[in-house]
Each structure stands twice: as C-alpha cells, then as structure tokens.
Amino acid sequence: MTHIDAGAELDPVHPVPVPAPAADGGLTAAEVAERVARGAVNDVPVRSSRSLAEIVRANVFTRFNAIIGVLWLVMLFVAPFQDSLFGYVIIANTGIGIIQEWRAKKTLDSLAVIGEAKPTVRRDGEALEVSTSEIVLDDLIEIGPGDKAVVDGECVEADGLEIDESLLTGEADPVVKQPGDPIMSGSFVVAGGGAFRATKVGREAYAVQLAEEASRFTLVHSELRTGISTILKYVTWMMIPAAIGLVITQLVVKSHDLKESIARTVGGIVPMVPEGLVLLTSVAFAIGVIRLGRKQCLVQELPAIEGLARIDTVCLDKTGTLTEGGMDVTELRPLNGSDETYVRRVLGSLGESDPRPNASLQAIIDAYPDAEDWRCTESLPFSSARKYSGASFSEGNGESSTWLLGAPDVLLGADDPALAETERLNEQGLRVLLLARTTGDLDDPEVAHGASAAALVVLEQRLRPDAADTLRYFAEQDVRAKVISGDNAVSVGAVAGKLGLKGTTVDARHLPSDPEDMANALDEGTVFGRVTPQQKRDMVGALQSHGHNVAMTGDGVNDVLALKDADIGVSMGSGSEATRAVAQIVLLNNSFATLPDVVAEGRRVIGNITRVATLFLVKTVYSVLLALLVVCWQVEYPFLPRHLTLLSTLTIGVPAFFLALAPNTERAQPHFVRRVMRYSIPGGVVAGVATFATYLIARHYYTGKGSLDAETSVATLTLFLISMWVLAIIARPYTWWRVVLVASMGAGFLLVLAVPWLQDFFALKLVGVTMPWIAVGISVVAAAALELTWKWVDRRVPA
DSSP: OEEOOTTOOOOSSOOOOOOOOOSOOOBOHHHHHHHHHTTOBOOOOOSSOOOHHHHHHHHHSOHHHHHHHHHHHHHHHHSOGGGGHHHHHHHHHHHHHHHHHHHHHHHHHHHHHHHOOOOEEEETTEEEEOOGGGOBTTOEEEEOTTOBOOSEEEEEEEEEEEEEOHHHHOOOSOEEOOTTOEEOTTOEEEEEEEEEEEEEOGGGSHHHHHHHHTTSSOOOOOHHHHHHHHHHHHHHHHHHHHHHHHHHIIIIISOOOHHHHHHHHHHHHGGGSOHHHHHHHHHHHHHHHHHHHTTTEEESSTTHHHHHHHOSEEEEOTBTTTEEEEEEEEEEEEOTTOOHHHHHHHHHHHHHHOSSOOHHHHHHHHHSOOOTTOEEEEEEEEETTTTEEEEEEEOTTSOEEEEEEEOHHHHSOTTOTHHHHHHHHHHTTOEEEEEEEEOSOTTSTTTTTTOEEEEEEEEEEEEOTTHHHHHHHHHHTTOEEEEEOSSOHHHHHHHHHHTTOOSEEEEGGGSOSSHHHHHHHHHHEEEEESOOHHHHHHHHHHHHHTTOOEEEEEOSGGGHHHHHHSSEEEEETTSOHHHHHHOSEEETTOOGGGHHHHHHHHHHHHHHHHHHHHHHHHHHHHHHHHHHHHHHHTOOOSOOHHHHHHHHIIIIIHHHHHHHTSOOOOOOOSOHHHHHHHHHHHHHHHHHHHHHHHHHHHHHHOOSTTHHHHHHHHHHHHHHHHHHHHHHHHTOSOOHHHHHHHHHHHHHHHHHHHSHHHHHHHTOOOOSSHHHHHHHHHHHHHHHHHHHHHHHHHHHSOO
C-alpha cells in the first residue's frame, strides 16, 4: 500500500489528501555542533534528585546542628574531651546521612537514565533517538501518541495531531494542531502524529518556567515529614525557657566553679535536641529507595514510598497492568455476508495506515499483510475518547472506501444483532473490535452514524502471570482494588474474574456525573469499563472525596490526568513518556508484582520511624522536665554531657538505627504526631520524675567531698534503667536479634561500671550499696508505672 505523495492529484471521491511529510530533513551535524557551542541546548536539571551540594547543605545546616555546634565549641574550651563527645556523634550522624542520601541519589539517577524517554529528532534526513538534554534549538522533533513535548516549539507537520495541554492550562479537551500552531512543553499527544521545531529549550521552555515558579516539583504529601517538622517546632519552643532557666540557675544562683557550671548547663541543653530523628528518617527513606532500586523500581520522590503504604484504594488500568501489552488475533468473523479475503485486505491496509499503532492494531498488523495496491488517502488516528480509528483508501481497482475500526458498542446501534455476539465473546474475557464501512467523512464527528458492520476481530489478551498474586496481596492487606478501563465492561470483568477479583462490573457510561453519587457507585462497584480519560480523573476525585487514599496505575496517555490527581501515581516503564513524567513511582521492569514490595518498604519506614521517634522524644521530654525541676529546686544539674552521651548512645542512638531498618509489616496508621506524643509525654514524665527523685534522695544521703559525683552516678543509673525499659517496650514483639540488641546495650553499660578506666572516663562510680539499690528500686517502680500508663493510653487516648 502506498501513501499519496505531496503534489499528487486528489482522489475524485475523497478530496481531502493525507498531509504529506514536509521535505525537511532537520538540522545538519554542523548546525547541531554550532548550537551546542553557543549553549542553545536543553540543559534542564534532572528531576530525580538534588545535587551533592544540596544534600550536604540540607544535612549540615540544620537548626539543631547550629545549636549543638555552638555548645560543642564552648565545651571544647571549658571541659574535658569526654564532655564534648556529643559533638563528634553529631558529625558521625551527619556524615552517615550524607553518604546514605548520596547513595540514594546515585540509585535514582541511574534508574532515571534507564527510564528516561528518548525523543526522536530528525537530523541530516534521518530519525535519531537522543536524550532530552541533547536536544538543541531548531531541532525537528517527531511526536506520536503518548509522547510528551519536552521543549516549546512550532508545529511543522500534523497528521490528525491532537495535543492535551491539561497539565499546563487545566483545559481537559485535546487541542487539534495544524502546521504553524505553537506546541508547549509539558503537553502530550493523545492522537495522531507529526513533528515540531524547537523554538525554546532549557530554562526558557514554558513547562520549566511553570515548574520552577511552583517550587519546581509538586512533592508528595508526607505525614512523617510534616509531623516531624511540627514536633521539632514544639521542641524548640520548650527548649528556650528551659535552657534560659538552666543557664541562670547554674551560672548565677549556684556560685560553683565556672567551667563546671557551664559543663552542667550544656549537659542539660544538649539532650533536649532530638538530633538523630531527622537523620534516621532521611536514612530510612534513602535505604528504601536503594532497596527498591535493586528491583528496578524508580521512586521519583522519596516520600512516595510512604504515600503508597498509606493507600487504601488502588485503581488499576487493565491494559499493561493486569494484562501484558501484546495481543493476538484469535478469530475473524465476517458479518452481513462480507468476503473474508476482502476483509483481510482492509485490515492489512488499516494497520499500515497508522505509523504508530497501539497494541490492538499491532496484533492486526502481525496477523494480516498489507495490500500493496491500496493507497491511504486520509487517516483518523485512534483516540481513547472516541474509541475508534479510521482510514480512507483508494483500492487497487480504482474504487474508494472509508473504514472504521473500534469498539462495537460505540460504532453500532443498541439493537444491532452483532452486539449480542460481541457480548458473548466479552464474557469469555476476549477483546472484540468491529470493522465497519462508512460513507461519511473522517473529519465529521458523526462519521460512525450509519456505519455498516463488516467483521468482528477477536483478540486475546495475555494475562500477566503475577497479576493474580498481587491482587490477592492487596485483598489480604485490606486495600481495595478498582479496575478502571476504556475497554468493554463485560470483557474487563471477565479478565478480572480470571485473576480472582470479585465484585460488581459497571459500564462507566451509565455512571452519574454528580461527584457524590459517583463516589457511592465507586464504593459499590469493582470493575468499570468504557471509562473515558476525563472520567478516570473524576473517579479518582470522587474516591478522594470519601476520604480514600488513592493510588492509580497506568501506562497509557489516557491515564495521565488520573495519575496526576491520584495521591500516588504509578507508571509502567514501558508506558508513554507523559505517564512516566507525572508518576511518582515508575516500575521499570513493567511488573505489577513490584507494587507489594513498594507497599512493604513504605510500611517498614512508617512503622519503624514511629517506633524510634518515641525513643527520641521520651529523651526530649525528660530533659526539659529535669531542667525545669532543677530550676525550681535551685540545685546543680545532675549530669555532665558525657553521661547523657553514654545514655543516648546505648538506649537511643545504636538501637534506633537497627530498629529503623528492621522488617515491619504493620499497616500504616495516620496521625503520626498524636501517635508518637501520646507515648512520649507520659514516658518522659515518668523517667524525669523518677530520676529527679533519686537525685534528691542521694543529695540527702551523700555528704562531703565528692558527693556530687556520687549523686550523679546513681541518677545516671536510674535514668539508664528506665530508658532501657522504654527501649524494651519499643522493641516488642521480640525476635532473637531484638533480644540480643537490648541485652547488648545493657552489657555495654555494665562494662562501663566494671572497667576502672571507663569509670574515670565517664565519671561514673557507684558509691556504697544502699543508694544504688534504692536507685534500682525506684527504676522498677517507674518501669511498672510505664507499663500501666502506656496500657491506659492505648485504651483511653485515641491515636
């Protein structure tokens, strides 16, 4: 089959010619080199991650690092080395954070290169695939269905070209483009094909300017990130009065040695700062990205891992998600006395008429050869909105004909007998296309009216072998699956049934348009067919209006709007460039079975950070309380910085690192701040009161020279034992490694008490027998109070 040439005479029956390719071979190699030399290149920053300088800046220049940094410098001049250990711990923590995020960045960047779409440009008369950053000004870029315009330009060639600009303008209706029309970066092709010349590249492009104005990228909402910021804000406000009171008490009211007073003041301020909490959250996210990267899953925004773990509804597109992209023609059924040989020629010519066939048309191309003597005079590319494509031909014998290929229930009247046969085939999970002849013009919106059915093309879809297991996983996790497809509802329902998904099947053409009524219908139904792209978007919004956290998966152009609006968008790596651009998670291996891994990784991060946040914030609460009690009683602060560095390392720092990276399958729970604070506040109060009570008793028990050191030692013993009990509660349910972890921390403290040089280094020496045993007794009572208080909180204080 041959296309009509530019300048060829018009068909007498069909006077509208196919737009011929312009005689434009694009830029020459010399022209490209000249533009590269003057910097007219599309050098847009990579989306996937921030630079090394930004990572270092974010980890080093924090509010709490500034506070601790100043206190550390003071301690280096006024106190022994062991009282400034906390500063070195902060340096180590910050270094770990930078290294882990750098590793995550390299993983993201390498995956982004693998998953990057390579636009097709025409240079020296040849079509070449280049990376987005290699496009230069005036490049001629070819585009087809699913392609995203990566730079601004002017349309040069158009063959039924329809562009969706909704992500830029908010207008949902596709815009038909003709040569000379502008094409904006960030828009994408929904039908047809063509080429445009790049007029603005790099930071001058519209989409880049728009993105930078909107803080560059729309970030996924992270309850963890927001919650920790809220907690840190409250901690800062609590620290200020407590620290001021401590400074006045230790330096003015108690007229002790200046260096000793400064050391004890700093010892009271440093533990108020939950310095490791932000670090651990970053490390947990970063390690999650690295783990998922090994499974060919590109997480474009770190908190997306958390977002997917919180979803309760996942909307699945059938094609490319539940089924593999390819299809096979299993049967051809001529209708109304049509000649099968002639129908095969029509189908072969239709396949050849579309330069960018979808999966259905590709199966037809594979099954039926092109009719060499047929000539395409006009074509209508497939659109998911209208559900059919078409072409006009000049046949070998000189006759002309116009054909449509698409959904039978769209092209035929409701009473057509062919629909009954279609229905039976759909019930078997088969996909059916109708070939129909029409007398209308392809550019007429009513071209399908009065079309005559010629044949049914029966296609079999290849089910993904892992789809059934993945759907079963979501069912077990109380995540509702909704199949939303543009295909026939009965056919989609049959495919879902084969995969074990049970529920009502609904034809989306009968869904109510009112958002509330639609949301109710969505709650009741499971499988939805004949869904338009705009409906997909409306359905996501309706589900969200009922309080659902919605994830949307897809790979086609018709999924873009819904992916953008969903709480989490998941795209297949083989999907269109537009879907990959708006999705937060891209499955580069095209395996739907990777989703459970992402959910599990998110649950691990959320569950573990909630656990360890309690450890950090119990310390903050008891530190603030101790400072206030010291101010009220006007006594020396009971600890030096070295004591709290030792306690923090053994009861928080080391165990929190292991607990944050441990497996955790608990379902993600909302209200992070409330959930953490309802344990941290009573836990910190119990620990602070018990420790201060021990300290006051010790002040009456010990007298004479060295009494303050003895009082500090028993207070440290009390606080360590209570902190160990908090750790023991947080570590539940016990596994062998959790028991070993808790036991090792206890053994570390015993080692300090047993080895003389460590006793001297940490200024810890228990004097006598009576007072240490009183400290143990108070710790036991405090531990029992902790258990009872937290159980009462579980019952009475909602999360």
